[in-house]
Amino acid sequence: MSGSDQASRRQVRVAGARDKAPPSLQALAAEAESLKASDRRGFLKGLLAIGGAAATGQAVAVTAAGSLPPLVPPWTRSLGRGVVSKPYGEPSAYEKDVLRRTVPWLTAESISSISMTPLQNLKGLITPNGLVFERYHAGVPEIDPEQHRLMIHGLVERPLIFTMQALQRFPSVSDIKFIECPANGGMEWKGPQMAGLQFTHGMLSCCEWTGVRLSTLLAEVGVKPEGKWLLAEGADGAAMARSIPIEKALDDTLVVYAQNGEALRPEQGYPVRLLNPGWEGNTSVKWLRRIEVGNQPWQMREETSKYTDLMADGRARKFTFVQECNSVITSPCPERPWQEAGWYEIEGLAWSGRGRVKAVDISFDGGVSWLNAALKGMVMSKSLTRFGYRFKWPGGPLLLQSRALDETGYVQPTLRQLREQRGVNSIYHKNAIHTWRVEADGSVRNVQML
Numbered sequence: 001m002s003g004s005d006q007a008s009r010r011q012v013r014v015a016g017a018r019d020k021a022p023p024s025l026q027a028l029a030a031e032a033e034s035l036k037a038s039d040r041r042g043f044l045k046g047l048l049a050i051g052g053a054a055a056t057g058q059a060v061a062v063t064a065a066g067s068l069p070p071l072v073p074p075w076t077r078s079l080g081r082g083v084v085s086k087p088y089g090e091p092s093a094y095e096k097d098v099l100r101r102t103v104p105w106l107t108a109e110s111i112s113s114i115s116m117t118p119l120q121n122l123k124g125l126i127t128p129n130g131l132v133f134e135r136y137h138a139g140v141p142e143i144d145p146e147q148h149r150l151m152i153h154g155l156v157e158r159p160l161i162f163t164m165q166a167l168q169r170f171p172s173v174s175d176i177k178f179i180e181c182p183a184n185g186g187m188e189w190k191g192p193q194m195a196g197l198q199f200t201h202g203m204l205s206c207c208e209w210t211g212v213r214l215s216t217l218l219a220e221v222g223v224k225p226e227g228k229w230l231l232a233e234g235a236d237g238a239a240m241a242r243s244i245p246i247e248k249a250l251d252d253t254l255v256v257y258a259q260n261g262e263a264l265r266p267e268q269g270y271p272v273r274l275l276n277p278g279w280e281g282n283t284s285v286k287w288l289r290r291i292e293v294g295n296q297p298w299q300m301r302e303e304t305s306k307y308t309d310l311m312a313d314g315r316a317r318k319f320t321f322v323q324e325c326n327s328v329i330t331s332p333c334p335e336r337p338w339q340e341a342g343w344y345e346i347e348g349l350a351w352s353g354r355g356r357v358k359a360v361d362i363s364f365d366g367g368v369s370w371l372n373a374a375l376k377g378m379v380m381s382k383s384l385t386r387f388g389y390r391f392k393w394p395g396g397p398l399l400l401q402s403r404a405l406d407e408t409g410y411v412q413p414t415l416r417q418l419r420e421q422r423g424v425n426s427i428y429h430k431n432a433i434h435t436w437r438v439e440a441d442g443s444v445r446n447v448q449m450l
């Protein structure tokens with residue numbers, strides 16, 4: 001970073017900021033000057049250049065608005081809203097564009113459709129409950145928890161029916177896990193089609209889920225030795241059902257009733273859903289009402305017709321449960337372009353259905369050369385992981401890519417590698433390295449590279 005200091009200093013001078021800036025800015029500038037060649041230095045100077053521009057070029061607008069330093073804004077000179085004026089809180093009115101969005105042409109009906117999470121707006125790892133992508137096959141049922149039960153039967157010693165209160169008497173566990181619909185990115189097998197990150201990768205969320213281990217409930221009913229598969233069925237109009245091997249059920253499957261500290265949202269399966277960490281979202285059956293223990297898979301519609309992968313030779317793969325390692329750059333992205341040349345932090349998300357993300361590489365030249373990104377914050381198994389890379393954009397076009405590696409040694413494939421294995425007739429499980437083209441003006445386009 002030290003080589004950039006010269007350039008930053010020039011930038012500040014060109015902007016003419018330091019001479020005309022108010023005293024507080026000059027003090028900041030002196031402070032920045034005293035931070036000898038530290039990493040923060042370049043960033044601070046970048047900020048000064050922006051502040052300086054505002055204090056000079058845009059001075060008229062600042063005075064007219066009457067709210068920017070050094071003036072005291074109107075809301076500091078008056079009183080605000082009192083407590084419980086909104087008993088259930090909501091985001092600032094200025095965040096009104098941070099919304100789930102759908103692609104209207106994707107499905108004929110909104111009751112069997114999908115909305116996407118605005119990944120471009122999110123920070124950290126947790127998806128706020130109101131922004132978790134929604135996917136359902138027959139709309140959201142309104143379920144009274146008093147009227148809802150979970151039945152576990154089949155090849156068990158003691159078939160049982162659990163009330164929602166009974167479920168909450170078992171020891172609870174809370175785990176941060178991602179859920180990804182395997183159709184995420186599925187519109188792009190043949191070419192780039194979607195305009196932004198929300199639509200290329202937004203069938204993805206990460207919450208802290210709270211519930212009971214399925215293994216705890218299975219111990220309660222006593223699975224017979226012949227019991228090798230489970231059928232999990234939802235109470236929605238689709239009665240959506242999936243077969244789950246007993247090994248997964250005994251490993252880390254949860255029966256969850258809460259997300260991010262509060263009861264599940266109706267969209268997410270209120271009052272209770274299954275959660276199969278790291279597996280295709282479709283197996284995390286919502287509005288869970290029945291688990292049957294059997295000795296083989298049931299071959300349901302969602303595992304024979306849908307959620308299978310049509311290969312190049314015309315045959316279809318079935319039961320491809322795991323969401324393989326994947327990653328995407330979330331800033332910049334088409335919805336979050338860059339402005340002028342200078343310092344930015346490239347950020348993104350990586351995840352693997354097999355465990356922890358081990359490393360993420362960044363490429364600026366479409367995969368010719370790679371640099372190590374930093375993993376930021378918590379790195380947890382089958383959770384989203386955030387990565388960052390501090391970068392001084394010189395201006396000019398880039399082909400930005402990220403490539404994730406998980407703890408099992410699996411490396412996110414190129415699109416060419418994925419197509420060689422899978423052809424282009426699939427919908428699901430497209431986890432290829434993604435490319436954003438940064439244009440000379442800082443705008444970002446969704447492109448594809450093989």
Ligand SMILES: Nc1nc2c(c(=O)[nH]1)N[C@H]1C(S)=C(S)[C@@H](COP(=O)(O)O)O[C@H]1N2
Nearest residue numbers: 133134135136137181234240281282285286
């Ligand atoms: N009962 C039921 N469970 C369901 C579905 C459904 O339509 N009905 N959709 C599945 C699909 S395809 C996905 S990707 C996930 C999405 O979970 P979310 O809506 O909480 O994001 O739920 C799954 N569970």
Ligand SMILES: [Mo]
Nearest residue numbers: 181182281282
């Ligand atoms: Mo899905």
